[in-house]
Amino acid sequence: MQRRAAGVYIAIFLVISAGAYSLVGMAKEPTVSVNNPDQTLSQQGQKFTVDGRQYNVSSLSGGSAEVAWTQQAATYSAELANNSTVEQDNTTFQVLIPNKSEPKKATLREVQNLSEGTQTVKQGNETYVVVNGSSGNKSLVPVDEYKRQQFGEPTTKTLRTGDSFQYSNNSTTVDNITAEAVMLQWKAPKTTVSSVESGSTVELGPNNKTFVAHGQGNKVLLSSDVKAYNEQEEAVSHFHERIAGLWGVSILSFIAAALIGMLAYLPFKG
Known part of the structure; x- marks a missing residue:
């Protein structure tokens, strides 16, 4: 009777482990994207304007960039x-x-x-x-x-x-x-250089307008909709937390089934 009950528990934990594992395999990770970016930085030497201030892309590589503007009569x-x-x-x-x-x-x-x-x-x-x-x-x-x-x-x-x-x-x-x-x-003249890193924010223009940067291949997209971008990143972070939880359930359930099996089928003495 004891071994029969143990077998039931083992089956239950194995089902839970398998179910969690299958959910991990079926889950689709959300991605972060930028629709209708304010600026698309695609090549070194490119010029763009923010609120009347002209910037020059001085470097562009690996989803990050440096942009510079020159004040002609700085004090x-x-x-x-x-x-x-x-x-x-x-x-x-x-x-x-x-x-x-x-x-x-x-x-x-x-x-x-x-x-x-x-x-x-x-x-x-x-x-x-x-x-x-x-x-x-x-x-x-x-x-x-x-x-x-x-x-x-x-x-x-x-x-x-x-x-x-x-x-x-x-x-x-x-x-x-x-x-x-x-x-x-x-x-x-005075040149000011700003670093633009994927996933980080940068303030540009005379009014210090805030943009979030997103690396996309050899390009860097700048979006002023920082809230929407952060919400997408939070969704990705929440997804990874849930996946980590499912892995935990799968592994712990399998370990629990193995322990029950070992304890239930130990030989009796006497």
Whole structure:
């Protein structure tokens, strides 16, 4: 009687296992698709427009892309800190700003470097150059005086707010002068690159419009219907969860049937 009941349970669990397994085989996985995409990126160098802003497809490969747009007159800025140096016309200048709360100007003073091998000594707060006289005697000459003798008076330039200034090959304007720095500003093109990955979102256009990207072969489709795309991805995720559950039922049911069979048909002692 015990073995007969065990046989019934084994049959039930095997039926459950087989049924779950057959459902796994029959189930059709849903796919994610984009109907009527806002943009289809199909080749490198392709141009497209979002709310009046033109983009260029700078790279396209494996369901992902990079798109770039160029702002022709972007604003750049830089600071020349007090006592820092700056190159201009192949000459190094030191930035000197008066120690005032609201300075009206700054001065660029040519940096005159001593030649290699020049011997100097420091006495107190003063630095001297050791000069060898014609008779073999040595004398000490203050370093600033020595530089004037060797190079002449250093070139100086005055900067005021609104002045033009050549900086890093850019024609800049002195925007402001503070006790800490000279503020420069200029206009120049600026290129911004955005990465577009399949399944992720990207903001494009002057209004930061959100698009979801979908890789399709060698193309990338952009859709502004992010909600519909996410719903499809959730359906795919839910499908995989159900399939995993069916596999679990099938495997556990088979194991349960095997265990019942082994326990039911163990030999009796005595």
